[in-house]
Amino acid sequence: MHTDLVAALDIGGTKIAGALVDGHGQILVRSQRPTPAQRDGETVMRAVEEVLGELTASPLWERAGALGIGSAGPVDASAGTVSPVNVPGWRDYPLVRRVRQAACGLPVELIGDGVAITAAEHWQGAARGHDNALCMVVSTGVGGGLVLNGQLHPGPTGNAGHIGHISVDLDGDLCPCGSRGCVERIASGPNIARRALENGWRPGPDGDVSAAAVAEAARFGDPVATASFQRAAQALAAGIAATATLVEIDIAVIGGGVAKAGDVLLTPLRKALGDYATLSFVQRLAVAPAQMGTDAGLVGAAAAALAKRTDAATV
Structure with a gap:
């Protein structure tokens, strides 16, 4: 069988997206459903199965050799389970087993969504050509992933690089994760x-109290x-x-909704980095905006599936 494509799923709190992706990262077929995030686990799984159903119905499906899943976390790749914070119906949900059944037994690779976006940025985006990179998603939460020695480094459970839960303020606010600062x-x-x-700070007449509205106010010089x-x-x-001090990365890529603030975020970020990244081996650390946009999760899940297929072929 000629298997030159992979299938990909990007599962989040608002949408479940699926695609067939070629070896160059091109999306050839796509499908999407809203995530019924507040419903029971089986209802959420039905939406996943509908997305997969559209992919398996494509004549290109028979060329798919593996399937990658990038999911909101926490994920546990070693157990094949997911417990997305924003999908309460899934707790230790056996996603890999259920997807394998719906995908005609294809090999399945599960990674967290931050790791998936990292895989995409390293393969096709802002971290391309860098052997050691941190990619971050700054939006409703803060996630991330690592590339070390040219390879994606998801860690044993698929959560490595989760920079959002590094404590940077010892006496800071209690975080919902249970830690502080x-x-x-x-x-x-x-x-x-x-x-x-x-x-x-007070919003404008439209009443928008999002970070995007705060960014717009900052652009116009609002001090708060x-x-x-x-x-x-x-x-x-x-x-x-x-x-960077721990693992010697040479680039940090910043994506997610908050990164759309552009220089309002990146200018003070680069300045503050000069205050914290002071040792000789981290002083040349570059900061770049992400390039992959809304398809990053799908392209990254595909990258993980391609890597799994390549590993299997070389065993």
Whole structure:
């Protein structure tokens, strides 16, 4: 059988996307459903099966040699289970087994969504050509993934590089994860907006209280909005510098909704990085915006599936 394609699933709290992807990262067939996130686990799985049903109905399906899943986490790749925070019906849900059944027995590779986006950026995006990279997703939460020695480094359970839960403020706010002063508690979109509101920022006539609205206010020089982004940038810089010091990355790629703030985030981030990444071997660390956009999860899941297929072929 000629297997030159892989299937990919990108599973999050708002959408379940699927695709058939070739060896160059091109999406040839795609399917999507809204995630029924507040429904029971079987209802969520039915949406996954509908997406897979559209893929298996394609004449290209028979060329798929493996399937990659990038899922909101936590995931446990060693057990094949997922427990996405924003999908309460799935707790230790046996996603790999259920997907394998729906995908006609294809080999399945599961990684967290931050790791999937990292795989995409390393394969086709801003981290291309870098052997040691950290890619971050700064949005409702803060996730990430690592490339070390030219290889994706998901770790045993698929969660390595989860920079959002490095503590950067020892006496900081309690984070929902149970720790204190986490990067996510300071730098995620909702926390940027919350801090701005607590410090006296007021939204415009449209009442928009999102991080995007705070970014727009900062762009026009609002001091409270600017300060909230500077605080987020400082937390991100501390987390990036800690990671770079630990494993010697040479680029940090920043994606996710909050990264759309552009220079409002990146300028203070680069400045703060100079304050934290001070040792000689981390001083040349580059910071770049992500390039892969909304298809990053699918392309990264495909990259993981291609790697699994290549590994299997060389055994």
